[in-house]
Amino acid sequence: MELDGKVAVVTGSAAGIGKAIATALAREGASVAVADILGDMARETAGELASEGLSATAFAVDVSDPEQVEAMVRDVTEKLGQVDILVNDAGIGQSQSFLDMAAEEWDRVIAVNLKGSFLCSQAVARRMVGRGQGGRVISIVSTAAENARTDAAAYCASKAGLVQLTKVMALELGVHGVTVNAVGPGLTITGSPVRKPPTDAYRTAFVADVPFGRTGLPSDIAQTVAFLASAKAEFITGQVIYVDGGYSAGKYSVRE
C-alpha cells in the first residue's frame, strides 16, 4: 500500500469530503487523525474506519484557534508518533451578498478557511522540518478560488488566499522535502449532515458549465489527495489540481 507507516492529519474529516479523504488515506495504510470541531462526530467516523480494520483516531479541534491547533498537533504526535501528511479540509461556506455581509461574517469565514489552514500547516510543518524526513501538505480549496461567485465574497477570497499560501509554503518548504499542493473541488455532493445541500437551481446552473455533465463525488477528490500524498507525487509542489469535470477550464454553457 502507498501510505503504509505514514501518519495523516485530516482536518474537517468527521463528515463530507474530509471523511472520504480520511477513508482513502487509511485504506492506503496510513494511520489517520480524524480532526474536527465536532468531536462526537469525529469519534463516530474514526469508529467506522476502525470497524473496517483501518487505523483512525479522533481529535477535537477548532482549526481557527491557535492554542487548540497546537494542542491537537502535539496530541497527534504523542499518540501516533509523527505527522507525515496534513490535509487542510476544514472549511465553511456562506451565502450573503457583498453589500449585506457583516464584518463578523467576513472574519468567521476567513478565520476557518484561511487562518485555520495557516495555523495547522505551520504547526505541522515546523515538526516536519525539525524531523528532517519531509512531508506533504494538501489543502482543499475550490473552483471558487478562480471562478468568482455571487454571495460568496469571503469564501472566494479565503480560497484564493489559500492557493497563494500554498505556493509560498511550497517555495519555503521544498528545501526540507515537504511538498505543498492544493486540490480544488467543483460542486461535490456528499450527503454530509453538516453542510446544507445545494438548491436544485444552483446545482443545475453549476452542472451546465461542467463538460462531464455531473457534480463531483467525494471519492474524486479523495483519490487525488491520496495520489498527492503518495511517493508517486514527490516532485509535484506548489500546484493546484481542480477536480471539477472541466468546470474551471472555461464557460461551457456559453456557445453558439
Ligand SMILES: NC(=O)c1ccc[n+]([C@@H]2O[C@H](COP(=O)([O-])OP(=O)(O)OC[C@H]3O[C@@H](n4cnc5c(N)ncnc54)[C@H](O)[C@@H]3O)[C@@H](O)[C@H]2O)c1
Ligand atoms: N462540497 C462542495 O461542493 C465543495 C466544493 C468546493 C470546495 N469544498 C471544500 O471542501 C471542504 C469540505 O467541504 P464539505 O462539502 O465536505 O463540507 P462539510 O461541511 O460537509 O464538512 C466540513 C467539515 O469541517 C468541519 N469544520 C468546520 N469548521 C471547523 C473548524 N473551525 N475546525 C475544525 N473543523 C471544522 C465540519 O465540522 C465538517 O466536519 C471545505 O474546505 C470546502 O470549502 C467543498
